[in-house]
Amino acid sequence: MRGEHREMPVKQGSSSRKSGKVFGQGLKAAKTIRAGLYARVSTQDQQTLPMQNRAMREYAARRSWTVAMQVKEVGSGATQRQRREELMLAARRREIDVVVVWRLDRWGRSVTDLLATLQELEHLGVGFVSLTEALDLTTPAGRAMAGLLAVFASFEREILGERVRAGLAHARLNGKRLGRPATAAMHTDKVRKLNRSGLSKSEIARRLNIGRTSVRRILAVPTRKK
Numbered sequence: 001m002r003g004e005h006r007e008m009p010v011k012q013g014s015s016s017r018k019s020g021k022v023f024g025q026g027l028k029a030a031k032t033i034r035a036g037l038y039a040r041v042s043t044q045d046q047q048t049l050p051m052q053n054r055a056m057r058e059y060a061a062r063r064s065w066t067v068a069m070q071v072k073e074v075g076s077g078a079t080q081r082q083r084r085e086e087l088m089l090a091a092r093r094r095e096i097d098v099v100v101v102w103r104l105d106r107w108g109r110s111v112t113d114l115l116a117t118l119q120e121l122e123h124l125g126v127g128f129v130s131l132t133e134a135l136d137l138t139t140p141a142g143r144a145m146a147g148l149l150a151v152f153a154s155f156e157r158e159i160l161g162e163r164v165r166a167g168l169a170h171a172r173l174n175g176k177r178l179g180r181p182a183t184a185a186m187h188t189d190k191v192r193k194l195n196r197s198g199l200s201k202s203e204i205a206r207r208l209n210i211g212r213t214s215v216r217r218i219l220a221v222p223t224r225k226k
Helices: 046-062 082-092 111-124 142-172 188-198 201-208 212-220
Strands: 034-041 068-074 098-101 127-130
Touching: 034 046, 034 082, 046 068, 046 098, 046 201, 068 082, 068 111, 111 127, 188 201, 201 212
Parallel strands: 034 068, 034 098, 098 127
Antiparallel strands: none
């Protein structure tokens, strides 16, 4: 009605009271990502170790990751990566969330070995980053790259298998006998002769440089009458 004055409800500004929800969802504190750094050098190339460590630490700092573990390994590429296994154990215990390396060849001995460790890390829910190749398995593009590595690993296994088969075929063509040499069987007559002379099985094995088990096996077979 005219003359009546109605008070309009005052809208509360968003700044008047802070809400703990966004789009109906509660705010969650950002998780601290724990990184495990792995550096590897050969015995002749140890001068690159500080450079690897610096690059990985700078990368972790840019991503606001906490360095929870840092592993340094020195050795040839053919040796077992024992310190790397320490990092894998930490991943299995859920003590790290991502592994950072400077280059892929520092981590894996071969494509097959690399793929096996990456698949285990993926199963554990642990990310993997290689700085030189810009490989980041925490992203969809990085996971697609891991799929390509699986193809290369299969190819590598096929190549190795073909080389082994070709080598065996070449050995057969050249008259080489494959498999373990039958050294004990070659001494059958000598074993029986020494046994008839009264020598013990241990002494026979020592004289002929064969195992005592082989001596017992030979003597256990009855002698055929001529």
